[in-house]
Amino acid sequence: MKLSADLKAFAARLGHEFARPALLIEAVTHPSMSSPGRADNQRLEFLGDRVLGLVMAEALLEHDPDAAEGLLAPRFNALVRKEACAAVAREIDIGKVLKLGRSEMISGGRRKEALLGDAMEAVIAAVYLDAGFEAARRVIMAHWAHRIDAVEEDARDAKTALQEWAQARGLPPPSYVQTARSGPDHAPVFTICAQLKNGAEEKATAGSKRQAEQAAAKALLARLLQAPPS
Incomplete structure (x- = not known):
């Protein structure tokens, strides 16, 4: 299975070349496009959320070795919540490559925050399954590193x-x-x-x-x- 030109460009923006392109295609397929022969991204979203969480937990511990749990928790929440994932998704223009059903396209699905956040988590899982944890960590840190630097000021709920x-x-x-x-x-x-x-x-x-x-x-x-x- 080969990637379309748009998906190849997206993979370049993401910073990962897929050995198994089908994983990326699944990650950008919304449930509104699922069918018996076409998997959607919900299962990948579930996994990607956990991979992102582990990477962010490790990164925060390394970033501030002296921070207490009471400080780390709100920073962590700010980095992994749906709004943060959606912000990254917009930066790399996931919306352009999402595979959506007609009803979702008509209702502006390519701009919906929850949908973009879910897709970002699914893409993280696709990288993890394609090349392992270190590859996923590199991709995540490439797009989240500057957020970790700024989170101390903005993370507190x-x-x-x-x-x-x-x-x-x-x-x-x-x-x-x-x-x-x-x-x-x-x-x-x-x-x-x-x-x-x-x-x-x-x-x-x-x-x-x-x-x-x-x-x-x-x-x-x-x-x-x-x-x-x-």
């Missing part, structure tokens, strides 16, 4: 940090209220308001509820930390 701030001051956990939704069904935009019982609140808008909640929490926490003590 803003919602968790805001909740800890509130609890330390005897306040109940913050609430998150969706105040608006716009855009087409295949690319919705959500506006979320993070609220505390003391009246403090901030809004944020993003392409998923989770991102909007995180952004609102981050904005509210930043304002609270800048405010003079009462």
